[in-house]
Amino acid sequence: MGRLILKDISKKFNDFLALENVNFEVEDGEFVCLLGPSGCGKTTILRLAAGLDSPTDGEIFLDGKKIAGTNKECGFVFQEYALFPWRTAKGNIEFGPQVKGCSKEECERISRHYIDLVGLRGFEDHFPHELSGGMKQRVGIARAYANKPKLLLMDEPFGALDAQTRNIMQAELLRIWEKEHISVLFVTHSVDEAVYLADRVVVMSARPGTVKEIFGINLPRPRIRTSPEANALRDAILRSLGSEIKRAASI
Amino acid sequence: MKNSLKILLVVILAILAAGCIGGNKTPQSVSEPINLVKMSGQDMVQRLGTGEIAGFIMWEPYPAIAMTNGYGKPLLYSGQIWKGHPCCVVAYDYNWYKNTTNADEILKRMALVQLKSVEYINNAKETRSPDHEDLIKYTMEFGGMTDPKAANLSLSDVEFVYAPNIADAQTFITRIQDFGIFDSEKWNQSGYKNASDYANALINKSYSDWASQNKNANLTSVALKTPVTIRYAYLVNDIHELPFYVGWKKGWFKDAGINITLSDGTPFQNGAFEMQKGFKSGVVDIGSLGIPPVIIHRINSNDFTIDDTRVEVVAGMNNEGSVIVVGKNITSMKDLSGKTVGYPGPGTIQHVLFLMEADKEGLKVRY
Amino acid sequence: MKVDSGKKGLVINLLSLIGLVVLWHLLVILARENIFNIPFIRLRDVPTPVETWYALIGSLFTKTYGPALTVGILEHTQASLLRVIEGGIIAFIIGVPLGIGIGYSKPIGNVLNPIIEIVRNMPPMAWIPLAVFILVAGGSIFIVFIGTVFPIILNTIHGVKSTDLRLIDAAKTLGASGSQMITKVIIPSAFPSIIAGLRIGLGVGWMAIVAAEMVIRSPIGLGYFIWNMGELGRYPEMVAGMIVIGVIGYIMNISILLLQKRFVKWVD
Ligand SMILES: Nc1ncnc2c1ncn2[C@@H]1O[C@H](COP(=O)(O)OP(=O)(O)OP(=O)(O)O)[C@@H](O)[C@H]1O
Ligand SMILES: [Mg+2]
Numbered sequence: 001m002g003r004l005i006l007k008d009i010s011k012k013f014n015d016f017l018a019l020e021n022v023n024f025e026v027e028d029g030e031f032v033c034l035l036g037p038s039g040c041g042k043t044t045i046l047r048l049a050a051g052l053d054s055p056t057d058g059e060i061f062l063d064g065k066k067i068a069g070t071n072k073e074c075g076f077v078f079q080e081y082a083l084f085p086w087r088t089a090k091g092n093i094e095f096g097p098q099v100k101g102c103s104k105e106e107c108e109r110i111s112r113h114y115i116d117l118v119g120l121r122g123f124e125d126h127f128p129h130e131l132s133g134g135m136k137q138r139v140g141i142a143r144a145y146a147n148k149p150k151l152l153l154m155d156e157p158f159g160a161l162d163a164q165t166r167n168i169m170q171a172e173l174l175r176i177w178e179k180e181h182i183s184v185l186f187v188t189h190s191v192d193e194a195v196y197l198a199d200r201v202v203v204m205s206a207r208p209g210t211v212k213e214i215f216g217i218n219l220p221r222p223r224i225r226t227s228p229e230a231n232a233l234r235d236a237i238l239r240s241l242g243s244e245i246k247r248a249a250s251i
Numbered sequence: 252m253k254n255s256l257k258i259l260l261v262v263i264l265a266i267l268a269a270g271c272i273g274g275n276k277t278p279q280s281v282s283e284p285i286n287l288v289k290m291s292g293q294d295m296v297q298r299l300g301t302g303e304i305a306g307f308i309m310w311e312p313y314p315a316i317a318m319t320n321g322y323g324k325p326l327l328y329s330g331q332i333w334k335g336h337p338c339c340v341v342a343y344d345y346n347w348y349k350n351t352t353n354a355d356e357i358l359k360r361m362a363l364v365q366l367k368s369v370e371y372i373n374n375a376k377e378t379r380s381p382d383h384e385d386l387i388k389y390t391m392e393f394g395g396m397t398d399p400k401a402a403n404l405s406l407s408d409v410e411f412v413y414a415p416n417i418a419d420a421q422t423f424i425t426r427i428q429d430f431g432i433f434d435s436e437k438w439n440q441s442g443y444k445n446a447s448d449y450a451n452a453l454i455n456k457s458y459s460d461w462a463s464q465n466k467n468a469n470l471t472s473v474a475l476k477t478p479v480t481i482r483y484a485y486l487v488n489d490i491h492e493l494p495f496y497v498g499w500k501k502g503w504f505k506d507a508g509i510n511i512t513l514s515d516g517t518p519f520q521n522g523a524f525e526m527q528k529g530f531k532s533g534v535v536d537i538g539s540l541g542i543p544p545v546i547i548h549r550i551n552s553n554d555f556t557i558d559d560t561r562v563e564v565v566a567g568m569n570n571e572g573s574v575i576v577v578g579k580n581i582t583s584m585k586d587l588s589g590k591t592v593g594y595p596g597p598g599t600i601q602h603v604l605f606l607m608e609a610d611k612e613g614l615k616v617r618y
Numbered sequence: 619m620k621v622d623s624g625k626k627g628l629v630i631n632l633l634s635l636i637g638l639v640v641l642w643h644l645l646v647i648l649a650r651e652n653i654f655n656i657p658f659i660r661l662r663d664v665p666t667p668v669e670t671w672y673a674l675i676g677s678l679f680t681k682t683y684g685p686a687l688t689v690g691i692l693e694h695t696q697a698s699l700l701r702v703i704e705g706g707i708i709a710f711i712i713g714v715p716l717g718i719g720i721g722y723s724k725p726i727g728n729v730l731n732p733i734i735e736i737v738r739n740m741p742p743m744a745w746i747p748l749a750v751f752i753l754v755a756g757g758s759i760f761i762v763f764i765g766t767v768f769p770i771i772l773n774t775i776h777g778v779k780s781t782d783l784r785l786i787d788a789a790k791t792l793g794a795s796g797s798q799m800i801t802k803v804i805i806p807s808a809f810p811s812i813i814a815g816l817r818i819g820l821g822v823g824w825m826a827i828v829a830a831e832m833v834i835r836s837p838i839g840l841g842y843f844i845w846n847m848g849e850l851g852r853y854p855e856m857v858a859g860m861i862v863i864g865v866i867g868y869i870m871n872i873s874i875l876l877l878q879k880r881f882v883k884w885v886d
Pocket of ligand 2: 042044
């Protein structure tokens with residue numbers, strides 16, 4: 001469950017062509033990273049997949065169902081957390097179950113489970129402004145998971161974190177992903193992060209955004225960041241991406 | 252933080268609670284107090300018509316207008332509250348007096364014109380009198396009336412007089428004191444020993460005495476050698492002050508060597524306003540108004556070293572002439588309890604008269 | 619260090635108030651002694667702070683003089699506060715839904731905005747004649763309502779419009795329906811703004827009630843009290859009433875600020 005297909009996707013904002021002819025898939029249970037120069041349309045792809053926006057051309061399918069209108073079967077983790085500031089950590093996690101009409105006990109049970117899963121025990125009753133960046137993103141992830149999505153869309157979730165926390169969060173994410181086993185489409189600017197996390201890496205080119213190259217990463221987990229295979233892949237991806245970034249800058 | 256919030260809440264609750272306690276401390280008579288609400292005479296008539304107020308106490312012609320319109324009926328004439336009570340008087344400003352060399356001579360002539368006007372009105376009130384038609388015309392003009400019936404009715408309960416009455420003024424002073432309208436602190440500062448002392452200081456009968464000695468004299472024969480100009484003030488549409496209007500329209504002041512100009516602010520809304528915006532501001536030399544405002548404002552004055560609210564009464568205008576008019580379903584003062592009654596303002600003669608009647612009936616009045 | 623500077627600030631606050639009282643006293647005394655007077659002001663008529671204080675103490679409670687009930691300042695304050703609270707509650711009940719409707723839905727905004735833009739520019743005082751001549755009852759409460767409702771509407775609109783779009787997206791992906799979006803995202807997000815509107819509105823309402831009570835005569839209310847005392851020449855009571863009006867307005871403002879701080883914990 002959780003097979004995402006993007007077919008001939010184009011997206012125009014007024015006259016500006018942001019995406020052109022984007023084609024790729026996220027297999028069931030697969031972890032795919034999206035890499036590309038700034039402004040190439042990564043966030044736009046996630047928003048289209050979530051049904052928050054609709055493509056100008058082409059179609060998107062989740063488990064064979066065409067996406068039209070907000071896609072309630074995917075969880076979105078935003079770059080700037082986007083937590084409800086008036087809700088506690090627990091309250092944020094319970095938002096999805098609550099709007100679905102779960103009973104109070106059911107909501108409690110779900111939030112307890114995910115608070116434990118992301119390691120936030122003891123911080124349930126903290127408001128977002130009382131949490132660190134890493135903690136906020138854990139809440140964001142837990143909130144997305146608590147909605148039992150088939151597909152998790154993550155937009156540079158660890159971009160604002162320091163390197164240390166980032167590494168820890170990556171490991172945590174993999175742990176949770178393995179446990180819950182859902183598909184993930186993960187946007188990042190960090191090749192290192194992509195090589196550490198992904199089953200496949202989609203590299204995009206800019207203006208208009210389209211898929212340039214796809215790399216499969218068949219390394220066993222837990223991966224060693226500095227293994228020769230990892231280094232080789234990183235170099236290959238960086239080369240592909242680097243020429244794109246240069247091109248984007250020169251346009 | 253939490254504490255300051257608590258303190259604030261306590262303060263607010265305390266204010267609300269204290270208000271209640273304060274209210275309860277007043278001996279709760281069996282009945283609700285009557286609410287006196289200030290409004291203009293026209294408003295009183297209109298609101299009585301729409302039933303927004305249960306009644307009003309006001310000077311003529313408003314009672315007569317309300318009655319002829321069929322909006323209300325008289326509950327009490329002020330003569331029934333206090334037989335022959337003094338009402339409007341003629342008073343001069345003490346600062347004007349000090350700065351005018353022949354002030355005494357002017358005031359004598361003012362009193363004489365007043366006497367002649369009062370005699371004219373009293374004769375012309377008779378329907379057979381040849382002057383009756385003129386009088387009704389003057390009454391309608393001054394009282395702002397369109398209906399001669401109302402004009403006749405408004406004259407019927409007013410007794411026009413020219414001599415001021417010291418004994419009755421003294422009664423007023425005592426009652427005003429009882430009713431707490433004076434600032435009790437100020438009485439001692441004012442320098443008056445008691446009500447009689449104050450009444451004697453307030454009223455000067457020498458001018459009206461001179462007028463009655465010369466009542467048969469021709470005005471031109473006693474005229475001032477050099478004419479003077481007086482800034483005069485009166486109350487809006489107040490039939491009580493008709494003697495002034497008659498003397499003015501008939502040219503009798505001019506005959507006596509007095510040119511009348513109306514002061515800034517004339518006609519005034521009520522006597523309290525005339526005292527403050529007229530005499531106190533120094534824009535009025537001589538004016539007619541109810542005796543209670545004259546009494547009240549000197550005592551409530553803030554600074555007794557100056558004479559800004561010091562006036563002296565030189566002549567009467569009228570006795571009686573106010574009416575408590577009520578709408579449907581009201582047959583006694585008791586019926587008014589808990590209801591709203593219009594009046595011309597705090598410290599007016601109608602205010603004092605209403606309190607006197609409520610006192611007799613054991614009713615409470617909120618104003 | 620921080621505590622020290624706080625204390626220092628408080629001392630300066632107090633000194634400034636004391637300074638004002640001393641200046642007030644001096645000006646009145648100098649005028650009464652004929653030493654100095656500001657033109658066009660009868661300063662000698664102004665009561666001194668001490669006279670005002672005694673007038674305040676003397677007129678706090680309702681007193682009975684024979685038939686006459688002289689209503690105390692506390693009872694007047696209570697009546698005025700009650701009117702402001704009543705008018706404020708009505709304004710809140712009407713203003714918040716209107717503000718949400720206008721802020722959230724373009725068509726509703728298009729219909730109501732022009733009306734609100736015109737009507738809100740008629741100050742509450744401009745409605746007093748209408749309240750006097752046309753309304754049969756509740757005129758003062760109506761004036762408070764007029765003064766309070768527009769700040770509430772405008773602040774609600776502002777709060778709704780400045781709701782973080784990412785929060786709306788987040789709620790959408792989490793499955794919120796249209797009405798859930800309003801109750802669970804828009805309203806909580808706009809809440810601080812709504813409370814700010816209430817605070818500003820009640821401030822305007824408090825000013826409006828005093829003005830209204832001078833014209834719309836019921837024999838109780840602070841505006842009525844100060845006007846009545848002025849008419850009777852009892853200026854110390856009049857000024858005492860004015861000061862009470864200022865203090866109550868200040869307390870109202872601070873109370874709502876504190877309540878907001880207490881209940882809107884997420885805004886730092
Ligand atoms: N709502 C919009 N209206 C107009 N243009 C838009 C809109 N959203 C995105 N764009 C444009 O589309 C392009 C792609 O934007 P997008 O945010 O998807 O880029 P991105 O790859 O996520 O960039 P970054 O890595 O900086 O986050 C950009 O040029 C952006 O200016
Ligand atoms: Mg982006």
